[in-house]
Amino acid sequence: MKSFDFYSPTHFVFGKDRENEVGKYVKENGGSKVMLVYGGKSAKSSGLLDRIEASLKETGIDYIEWGGIKPNPVSTPVYEGIEQGRKEGIDFMLAVGGGSVIDTAKAIAMGIPYDGDFWDFFTGKDPEGALPIGVVLTIAAAGSEGSPDAVITNDKTLDKNGAGGDCIRPKFSILNPALTQTLPPYQTACGISDIISHAFERYFTNTPDVEVTDRLLEGLVKSVIHEGKRVMEDPDNYEARANIMWAGMVVHNNIMGVGRDQDWNSHHLEHVLSALYDVAHGAGLAVIMPSWLEYCATHGGETRIAQMATRIFGCEMDFADPKRTALEGVKAYRAFLKEIGMPLTFAEIGAKKEDIPKLVEMNHIGDGVTGGFIGLDKQAHFDIYEIAARE
């Protein structure tokens, strides 16, 4: 285990109808003029926004609406939000939505008090502070409700970059599983794929002696597979959604990712996919993650992938040929993703084999090697996309 710091001061407010308490938490955290960031029309048509605004009004909190944030969030609405927020004297960001809405709110929160271009924070500069952020979560997937991170695509360059710092950890996050019941099955499945990926990106490591976090990550994935199947069979199952929602937070607040190297190659391999084709992040991960695992299983990573195969998917260990066990685990993961309706190939998400050189280029690898579990050079990136593009 490596040395680390862990700090997760977000107040999580979990359960049915708890978004009706939002005004109280905004007030506790010093908000008096709120920018209410949200996505599409469903937040309005479902009555959710009305309930939230009623709670704000009741607590005497002023607000402006800032809607229309789209999946795979881009920089333009961030710039506009910063300008508008300054004009209106906004002192609190309230995100009502999933990862895209939360990350947009986080970016605006950093940008408002900053003199320069907010994009600086997405190209390596440490955040200098941010307005306080609150969340009402409507999609269990990104984990941004409990994380110190945000991911935004620059819509001029198509660079999909991340920023991070404790100042963008939400002050509170309200998690009402019932709010996710109206999600279409495909989006629910995308969330499940994203959550499991967040576990795998932590799980696949070369750091020795990480038994506790290993077992926690394995337990998390096993339970999300169990609950994921349940929710696909019965989309109105509040209990399954509650389990998935808590899992999505826990896996990404990093309590089971500390003390070990992590490998986010698969996320990067996917980011350029969703930037180029506007495919849902979780769907892109369903294509990329097993392809990456298949590559790693045949390039030195077989032992740890075999551990995943046996401990998570109950595969029988082939001691004479661990690679076989590892590949059996990858097959089992693909079968699960297929069962919940996720795509597994380029063809299924409209990605094109002939675009592979472009995708590799967009990854800005140069002559280096990326990732920590199995280092990937340019050729490896090609090979993984080739696996994903296989019919």
Next chain:
Amino acid sequence: MKSFDFYSPTHFVFGKDRENEVGKYVKENGGSKVMLVYGGKSAKSSGLLDRIEASLKETGIDYIEWGGIKPNPVSTPVYEGIEQGRKEGIDFMLAVGGGSVIDTAKAIAMGIPYDGDFWDFFTGKDPEGALPIGVVLTIAAAGSEGSPDAVITNDKTLDKNGAGGDCIRPKFSILNPALTQTLPPYQTACGISDIISHAFERYFTNTPDVEVTDRLLEGLVKSVIHEGKRVMEDPDNYEARANIMWAGMVVHNNIMGVGRDQDWNSHHLEHVLSALYDVAHGAGLAVIMPSWLEYCATHGGETRIAQMATRIFGCEMDFADPKRTALEGVKAYRAFLKEIGMPLTFAEIGAKKEDIPKLVEMNHIGDGVTGGFIGLDKQAHFDIYEIAARE
């Protein structure tokens, strides 16, 4: 899953030598005059206190020493600490030790700003605030370094009671696994027993649909069993100690205990044992927890205990007779406790069968029923102590 709030704002600082940074964290949290609470001579003789005091001095922080806190902490040093703390104008409590030292510091922290008797908070009154608390942990066991709780025994009445509130969550906790390497094997094993008990007290529940927290708790116990065996074979194993130390925090900060009823009967059954015989808490739990499980397995709790038996201890499920599987799991847990040198019976801890009526009396059960998994009346308390007193 039930509705819940989860808030764990402690900054965890984990790794070798990190206690040398303590001055910085005290300062960040507004401390200028510190009461440095610690236990026996080893903190001094090992040089740990010197290093901590050097870091405080370097940061310009004044302090007084407040040593001599004993295991199973009692109220007298709390009263004395409150008086001394007020006299000295203490504004920050720094606990250097394990659960007993931390809980004493927490009690003093609540008592200094309070007009009345600090014991009020241990008999039902909500805390009204507390001085900020920091921790340098030297024993992995109690989990108090990340919890909002404290347990103190009133040395007049022998009541061992708890208090709780977010104001006594430590501002920071420094976890250096190397500091636990000097612990005698018996105390190391007591810590392991305590940590696994903290998982079981959350695990055994009647709340349905708690698959995510179930799997996390199972993973935690499996890994602590694994690392527990390693550390008993090789006490200098930093890595095993690091895993156990993080597990001890994670299991008790409640991130995997939320959304479900918990059952703390076994802890209460043990508290009176350690109050009467001054046995180490973890050793008392090694006697009580399997006895309680055995009782529950034969009084309606067999299904969930069989789940523990199969998922944690790898027992084969006997579908025709789940009770058999459950009892096999209890047997497996006893075998593990024995392997790490823990006592399993009254005789081994010097407890007396003829004291059972007194122990039951000390539990203040009256005609009621305690606990949530399997409700226990007075007779059940007798029966469980009888199991523990069996030769």
